Amino acid sequence: MSEILKVTNLNYRYDKSKGDILKNINFSINSGEIIALIGSNGSGKSTLMNNITGFLKPTSGTVQYFEKGFSKYDVKQPFASIGYSPQIQMMDWYSDVFDNVILGSLLFGNSIKESKRLSSEALKKVNLDAQQLIKKLPETLSGGQQQRVQLARAIVHNPEFLILDEPTVGLDVESAEMFLQSIQEAKVTALISSHDINILEKYADKLLFIDKGEVLYFGDLQTFITKYSTQGYKSIVFTSDHTPKITDELTAQIINFKLDNNKVVVLAEDVTETVKILIKYGTVDEILELKKSLRDIYYEMKVSK
Incomplete structure (x- = not known):
């Protein structure tokens, strides 16, 4: 080469x-x-x-x-x-x-x-x-x-x-x-x-x-x-008919999250508080570990400056 x-x-x-x-x-x-x-x-x-x-x-x-x-x-x-x-x-x-x-x-x-x-x-x-x-x-x-x-x-x-x-x-x-x-x-x-x-x-x-x-x-x-992927994303799939209420509580307590229909993606090692909110209004079906993308890392590095 x-x-x-x-x-x-x-x-x-x-x-x-x-x-x-x-x-x-x-x-x-x-x-x-x-x-x-x-x-x-x-x-x-x-x-x-x-x-x-x-x-x-x-x-x-x-x-x-x-x-x-x-x-x-x-x-x-x-x-x-x-x-x-x-x-x-x-x-x-x-x-x-x-x-x-x-x-x-x-x-x-x-x-x-x-x-x-x-x-x-x-x-x-x-x-x-x-x-x-x-x-x-x-x-x-x-x-x-x-x-x-x-x-x-x-x-x-x-x-x-x-x-x-x-x-x-x-x-x-x-x-x-x-x-x-x-x-x-x-x-x-x-x-x-x-x-x-x-x-x-x-x-x-x-x-x-x-x-x-x-x-x-x-x-x-x-x-x-x-x-730079030491702190990964977790994707939590849930079932609920109270998405607006879930959104309000997540907004009040959790900064780094993205809610899309019946799935919430959270940047955190411990998602206990997120799960508590979700089961308050429905059921949690699955929790998955997601790998950070280059875009995720770039954005986080720029925001942290």
């Missing part, structure tokens, strides 16, 4: 009179890994990606690519092996969908014949290959369809490393799943920033969690979840 990217002691500030936006960032990515980049708005995610892609120059520190060189393109053209989809939409608004995508392939030196084939494949991966769509101008498409055009442009030349900033914004669940599944199956290396934490948990191998420009965690995603 070769190293694709190494970021060492990276710092960045927009204004010399103000403090650093990014502070001493260190991490590396190996081939075939999918890295989930999470953090709240303003934490520095997009700034980090712009430093990695070269749109911004680090104030200090280094960004190094491809330890063992490039397998598909000339080492003098490093970004030919990278696919980048920024948060803002970048496309030719005066060309149709297919021409937007094929341009991405032609710019990397592929022939017209090869570029047509690659463009068709890329559009299929983002579920935008319908003939009635590929000849439309981007401005006539929905926001989600425009996002898919941008993603197709990023992947059309089959890059070895994808840098994707909020790629699933505007996408329906089916399209988002299809796209990320295609990345996983192709074993493409990817750094993905998204507020859709549930889908990141499903497809990512590692987690890069930053807050206020600093790395809070970098490493195996499941190890992170296990580490």
